[in-house]
Amino acid sequence: MSVIIEAEELSRWYGIVMGLNNVSFRIHQGITGVVGPNGAGKSTLIGIITGQLKVSSGVLTVYGEAPWNNPRLLGRIGYCPEKDSLPKDLKPQAWLCSLGMISGLSSLEAKVRSEQMLDTVKLGRPHWKKKMKQFSKGMRQRVKLAQALMHKPDLLVLDEPMNGLDPMGRQEIAGILKRLAAEGTDILISSHILNELESICREILILNWGRILASGSQDNIQADIKQWSEELSIRCDQPEQLVRRIFDTGVLKGFHMDLLEDRLYIRIGDAEAFHKVWLDVLRDSGLNIYEIRSESRSLKQIFDKVTG
Numbered sequence: 001m002s003v004i005i006e007a008e009e010l011s012r013w014y015g016i017v018m019g020l021n022n023v024s025f026r027i028h029q030g031i032t033g034v035v036g037p038n039g040a041g042k043s044t045l046i047g048i049i050t051g052q053l054k055v056s057s058g059v060l061t062v063y064g065e066a067p068w069n070n071p072r073l074l075g076r077i078g079y080c081p082e083k084d085s086l087p088k089d090l091k092p093q094a095w096l097c098s099l100g101m102i103s104g105l106s107s108l109e110a111k112v113r114s115e116q117m118l119d120t121v122k123l124g125r126p127h128w129k130k131k132m133k134q135f136s137k138g139m140r141q142r143v144k145l146a147q148a149l150m151h152k153p154d155l156l157v158l159d160e161p162m163n164g165l166d167p168m169g170r171q172e173i174a175g176i177l178k179r180l181a182a183e184g185t186d187i188l189i190s191s192h193i194l195n196e197l198e199s200i201c202r203e204i205l206i207l208n209w210g211r212i213l214a215s216g217s218q219d220n221i222q223a224d225i226k227q228w229s230e231e232l233s234i235r236c237d238q239p240e241q242l243v244r245r246i247f248d249t250g251v252l253k254g255f256h257m258d259l260l261e262d263r264l265y266i267r268i269g270d271a272e273a274f275h276k277v278w279l280d281v282l283r284d285s286g287l288n289i290y291e292i293r294s295e296s297r298s299l300k301q302i303f304d305k306v307t308g
C-alpha cells in the first residue's frame with residue numbers, strides 16, 4: 001500500500017499548550033481511523049492535514065506535498081467538519097450547487113453532481129425540497145458528507161461523521177465509506193464511536209496528550225503491546241471442572257466464573273500456547289462446550305489498553 005500521509009517529528013503548539021508533540025507516523029491507502037480522548041490532538045492533526053493549521057515544527061505531507069497554503073493539493077481533499085455551519089434557510093441542493101460552482105463546475109454540472117451526491121449519502125429526494133433548518137442532526141450530517149464529496153476528492157477527511165445518526169444511519173454511512181474506499185478514495189476518520197471504526201478501518205492511529213501511542217492494523221497494534229492478555233469467554237456445563245483442566249496446562253493468567261450463566265472467563269498471556277493445548281483439554285474433559293468468544297479483540301479493548 002502506498003503512503004498517502006507522512007509526518008516526521010511534527011509539532012504544533014498554541015502558545016505554551018502543545019497540540020501535537022514531536023509525532024512521526026505514516027498513513028496508507030484505504031480507510032484509517034484516528035482515535036483518542038478529548039484533548040488528544042485529533043482536531044489539531046486534522047487541521048494540519050486539511051491546510052487549516054500551519055505546523056510549528058517538523059514536516060507533514062499529503063500525497064507528497066505540504067497542505068499549508070497549497071490550493072492545488074487542497075483541491076484533492078474533501079473535508080466534513082464536526083461543527084455544523086450549514087445555511088439554515090437554503091435547500092440542500094441549492095447549497096451543494098453553489099459549492100460546486102465555486103469549485104469550477106458549470107451550473108448544469110453542479111446540479112447533476114449535487115443530485116449524485118445527495119443520492120450517494122442516501123438523503124431521500126422528498127427532503128431536497130425542504131430548507132435545512134427543518135432537518136434533523138442526522139440529515140444535516142448527510143448533507144455535510146455530500147458537500148465534502150462534491151469535487152470528487154482523492155482524500156476524504158471526516159471529523160465525527162456518525163454524530164447524530166441512528167444505528168441504521170451509521171450502518172448506511174459505513175457502507176457508503178466502504179464503497180468509496182473500494183472505488184479508490186482514501187478516507188481518514190476521527191471518531192469516538194470505536195465499534196463503528198472497528199468495522200470499517202484498515203488502520204488505526206491512537207493519540208493521547210499530543211503523542212502517537214500506537215498506529216497500524218488492530219492486529220499489529222495488539223501484537224506490539226507488551227504483556228497483552230487474551231481474554232476468552234466460555235459457556236459450558238461445568239465451568240469449575242474446565243478451569244481446573246486449563247489451570248493444569250500452565251497457560252492461565254487469571255479467571256472468574258459466572259455460575260448463573262455457566263460461563264467461564266479466562267485470561268491467557270500466550271494465545272499460541274493456549275491454542276496448542278486447547279483441543280486436548282476439550283477432548284479429554286468430556287464437557288459440553290456451548291460457546292467460545294474472544295473478549296479482547298475489540299478496538300475499545302485495544303484503545304483502553306494503549307491509553308491506560
